[in-house]
Amino acid sequence: MILVTGGLGFIGLHTTRALLDLGESCVLGQRRPDGPPADLADRQVVVDRVDINNEAELLAVGDRHKITGIVHLAGSMPWPRGADMPVAEEPVGDARAALNSLFNVMHAAREWDVPRVTVASTIGVYGGVAGAGPRFEDMPLPMTSGHVIPAFKKIGELLNDYLADTTGLDIVNLRIGAIWGPGGRPTSPFFAVPQLVRAAINGTTPDLSRMTSPAYAEDAIDLCYVKDCGRAIALLQLADRLNHRTYNVSAGRATTNAELIAAIRQVVPDARIDLPSGGDGEQSYLDITRIGQDTGYRPAYDTETAVADYIDWLRAGNER
CATH class of the missing domain: 3.90.25.10 (UDP-galactose 4-epimerase, domain 1)
Incomplete structure (x- = not known):
């Protein structure tokens, strides 16, 4: 079973549908206790309530299900706490929690011996790259970011590369475009x-x-239609062999x-x-x-x- 963190979210549900269409079964890891939408009720999918910031809770998912891969779409970033609050009230604690959730997912992947972990990044990491035209995965990226999302996705990509080198995990960064x-x-x-x-x-x-x-x-x-995005992520998760660690996912x-x-x-x-x-x-x-x-x-x-x-x-x- 493929664990999809944030599996009841916008991209998560479309990725799940694509994985199911390709013959996989899925566990949707989600903090809220909602069940799957009606169109998934009779398919090979379960919703497991879990806070990925809680390592014990996350590892327990592997006791209940045989996890064979992870699609990590949950935040792993310190979201602002309110629409009128551009900076979080507890920036150090929130940043620690964001990175801790990523480390917990990688720890679980090692414990469960999964073949591959795909991790959501963003088109925003290309912000500040000069000039028009295509954005390639091997382009040099600016160190600065104008928003919390690309800032923490850049941090995550660097951590993922380090962990892939040192743990032997197959970790794939997904630079996801503007999805609608x-x-x-x-x-x-x-x-x-x-x-x-x-x-x-x-x-x-x-x-x-x-x-x-x-x-x-x-x-x-x-602009990438979400159904295409979900299928692209599913294909990357299930590919027999990938030649790179970072992929653009868009139109x-x-x-x-x-x-x-x-x-x-x-x-x-x-x-x-x-x-x-x-x-x-x-x-x-x-x-x-x-x-x-x-x-x-x-x-x-x-x-x-x-x-x-x-x-x-x-x-x-x-x-x-």
Whole structure:
């Protein structure tokens, strides 16, 4: 059974579905006691309540289940404690807890003798890399980070490389792009697509006030539909052999807000979702040659099919 930490989360559930489709069974490690969603009720999946900051709790999962691999998607970062609090109240303790959860997962992997641990990183580690164009896994990265998420993901990648060298564990870093789709948050501070889609189907104008910077029609980012993301992670977890320790997990192309708006209007022609022209027009994206060569991964969704699928999901009565 594959243990998916954060298994009831946005990316976790789609990764689980992909693992199940590939013939695996899964344990979803989660702090909250919820059961699996209805579409997974009759499949080879169980939810096990566990706090990965508690080493004994985590190790006990291996007493209840035969764990054959780990997909570590839970945070391992010190999240700010409130929307109005940009810095955590207990930064030292929170940082210690974040790193401790990563160490606990690696300790459990050694105890259970699992063949591979895949660990979520982020597109944000490329922040500060100069110039447009593709972002390759072997590019030099700046030491600085403008946000807590890429900062701790860089730390995690370095720790993972060290632990892979010294323990013999097969640890794989997943540099995950900007992910959106069914189950995602209704707003994003980093890209406009969730707000644009929801405004279109609600007949409103998009509220982009919580974004970290203004949104323009020419703005572009590597947007990956969550179903593609989950399948990519599953393929990396289950591959017989991988040639690298770090992989970009994304669509492999830059998508502009103008392209998104055009795709939305194919489904909702009267959508009131215009954005002003402007921005720097720079287009960068994650190169996915490496994951394609080692797993055969190719995105199944382009912008138009992803938008149509997401709108169908929301119109079916799903809240997210």
